Amino acid sequence: MSSIACKADFPLLSQQVHGRRIVYLDSASSSQRPQVVLDTMDDYYRTTHANVHRGIYAIAEEADRRYEGARMAVGGFIGAPDPEHEVIFTKNTTEAINLVSSSWGRCNLRAGDAVLLTDMDHHSNIVPWLTLAEERSLELRWLGIDEQYRLDLSELDHQLDGVKLVACTAMSNVLGTIPPFAQIAERAHSAGALVLADAAQLVPHLPTDVGSLGCDFLAFSAHKMLGPTGIGVLWARRALLEEMPPFLGGGGMIRDVRHDGFSANVLPWKFEAGTPPIAEAVGLGAAVGYLESTGMEAVRKHEMNLTSYALDTLSERFGENLRIFGPPDAEERGGVISFAYRDVHPHDMAQVLDQSGVCVRAGHHCTKPLMRHLGVSATARASLYLYNDESDVDALAEAMAKADTLFG
Amino acid sequence: MSSIACKADFPLLSQQVHGRRIVYLDSASSSQRPQVVLDTMDDYYRTTHANVHRGIYAIAEEADRRYEGARMAVGGFIGAPDPEHEVIFTKNTTEAINLVSSSWGRCNLRAGDAVLLTDMDHHSNIVPWLTLAEERSLELRWLGIDEQYRLDLSELDHQLDGVKLVACTAMSNVLGTIPPFAQIAERAHSAGALVLADAAQLVPHLPTDVGSLGCDFLAFSAHKMLGPTGIGVLWARRALLEEMPPFLGGGGMIRDVRHDGFSANVLPWKFEAGTPPIAEAVGLGAAVGYLESTGMEAVRKHEMNLTSYALDTLSERFGENLRIFGPPDAEERGGVISFAYRDVHPHDMAQVLDQSGVCVRAGHHCTKPLMRHLGVSATARASLYLYNDESDVDALAEAMAKADTLFG
């Protein structure tokens, strides 16, 4: 089991840090890009760039073709039944969720309605609902977490009573937990609620099919799946999007504008105000191509194996000194490994690891409610992707051991 | 007077279209990028990429440094007194204006308050105000246009009565008109109104200083000023930003999140929810560097000269057959030349020009109220930038003449 993607495809991974090979273990925060993604964007800017949707000259038509082509590719990647209308390009996952809370939420949620969130969600899937709850006097409910770091679904049907929307992570960016999303969605639908999947961590790492997930909205970001910064995606069922009012107003999203009002454009452009992230969409298309040619089943399998290896290696080596926050079984989780080591604060741990060229994130990972649940203010988090292999995990273990020297 | 920027710096400009050298005259829609911008972004992805604001390892610190460095560079470019807090990265001009309408507007505008717009504004500076006006029962007023295609300010003081905000383009993307912004801002302030400058066309083409403009908010996009797609800028006076509630909610913009509410981060991050367009900010920084090393005074002078040359050349050659929509004096306008030629529809004109490799935009240019004022449904628009020269204008004239053959 070595990395399934050639590390040499990723220019950054051949960097040196403090005189050592970089060991990049922070892909849950943002991934690196393969050469082909950089080349594709570069090529776009060199040969094709023009604004989309309005041009009658050759490169503008080609820009349109590449931009809309990326939409189709992204739609195909997540099994969207109608990608042409249902895939909306946003600036990131966060904006995609804000689009839903602002457009769908303001239209469909009334005082007293409930929204069900979870204690393991990312701030990006919490704050928009806190804001709307305050504005519209909604009730927010929270799914808890059991001792195995899984969502506690024991009271789900009860908690669903009166709920209009379940907004839930499809994979935790701290615990790695992959909730049984399809089951949650089914029960939510039976209770008359719609379901939003925060798939920022799912889409990059597991084969994703909106149909089998059973969600009504799905949000994710390119920068976590080998694509560029500056672009994210909202997928939603077409019938919902058709009914939703526009989110941002401006060029491209209108059909007509008069002194006394405007009418909105058709899907998907109704939700894409202003010049969109064109080169970024093209880059995301290339990232999707790279992932598809590797095969998402293979990505998942590799990460599951590597996660098992990491959990075993670390537990064996550090025993009681190490606490891992997340399900023990790799089948139930992604390759996100949050941990506490002795009394070394996570920031100090990250600093120590950095000296060995090992990049991990330390902090609350934008999940303060989860931190409170875990009773910590921060964790150190190593996260794996298709370009990582055992040598990276070994390097992590080696580097962690050095904390002992410093912190006695 | 040749182009002041070496065309060879811009890879796209050496493309061939239909077997001819490309003549790119659509920079008002989106500009091309110099090699140094592409190289800088590429280098960023190859050597530095990591998520910002939270990392304790070397490349994450460097990513932070480059991202925040871009903020300072952009702030310097527009004369921001406090760039560190006042420059907000958005996804484009459109989002920047929506941020203002949504955050400042919802907080500060009450039923019956008036907002003053203009008949030459872009949909991106109209639709957000139409939406808010509808939501909050605001009154919208409109500055008209005189026969010289200038803003009609004869009734300004009267029209300002009861106005809380003037939202006005700093340079028209259709007429090229550069309104006397400082004067408008002064009179607006005397009347107790704040002033928003849609500077999407100003910042790329003229030396810009928020102090001398006298605006309170300023919005622009990187892709029109040699930078990448996927990023725009909102500048606003710090005191205003401090008082404004957050716009989008999510990671990065919070100080704390609890089950029952959240508190917002400090400036500028309060307004930057989710992973920002990091590589794009770095690219924008490089674009600003390129423009600064050319010198914005030189850019303006070059474009003024070239605009005069174009107006003269086209009028001489096509006489009565040509109607140009915009001020005749290059001092009062930028290098955006909208025109109608005989009874050839603008789309047909653009199609004809394309065959000669000449790229112009045809359509309503996201200014339907202006089109109504002009009594047309569309114009053809050639727009100039620092990389254009007389040969481009000559190629335009040559290609236009070919319409005669086809349309008899």
Added chain:
Amino acid sequence: MTGLEDLYREIILDHYRSPRNRGELPVPPAHRVEGFNPLCGDEVVLYVELDDGTLSDIRITGQGCSISQSSASLMSAAVKGKSISKVRGLIRTFKAMMSIHETCLGEDSEGASSNGASSDKAAVDLEALGELAALQGVVKFPVRIKCATLSWNALAQSLDEIGAG
């Protein structure tokens, strides 16, 4: 300029300069429908009158490029006085001729895909189209296809709204 002559055929320019069936009809009995291309601002307004299974009258107003306006004019001449089923057939045939690239340009392709237009393509009967075949050159200019189909989509919508055939 190879290709452009293909787009701007004599007959197209003729219909652009002298549009047939220009004007309005009283509503009702006529049915009014608007076609609109938000990207470029082209618009057509159709007034359609049916009489006993026949499209008895049609008038058109609007504005736009030579392709959208001549296509509307050519269409009006082709459908006037025809039976609804013939009109439906003509719409199908015309859209089949135009269907290349249409979807990837993001035009609402409902029509094209649900009535199986693309599979019809091989079978496009140019003769049945008569003068309309002059618009064939448009398919080489994918961006202009939406111009050519604007009035046709509006007509299909009109028939749907009336509930005809």
Added chain:
Amino acid sequence: MTGLEDLYREIILDHYRSPRNRGELPVPPAHRVEGFNPLCGDEVVLYVELDDGTLSDIRITGQGCSISQSSASLMSAAVKGKSISKVRGLIRTFKAMMSIHETCLGEDSEGASSNGASSDKAAVDLEALGELAALQGVVKFPVRIKCATLSWNALAQSLDEIGAG
């Protein structure tokens, strides 16, 4: 591991493990202020009591990394019992020692720039800082500077709020 020993000096780890002046004070008479680093979640809560121009007592709670917590502890030991003007001077000196890079990291630099800290830099009097000089190594790790200054900014804010000297 060159450099890291500079950051994690003995005395820092000692203050991290055994923080001085840990706890709370009744409010009032004490003044309570929170310092918070939203990026990493570190927090300190200060309880400050003034008595006749002297910082008579200080207690600290909170959580965070070795740098933020030891800096708070070292600070508490350094300022307790000192006159307000001495405390103000110490804050200035400490922030001057830390001022390198602080602004470009986006920390609110109000304090640093308005009291002219950067120009003071050459003149940082390490001796006056005593044990606090152990935190000097932090400047080599720009990201950690905000950890070190967290409690100091909170203390400055506290004095401002009380309106002391």
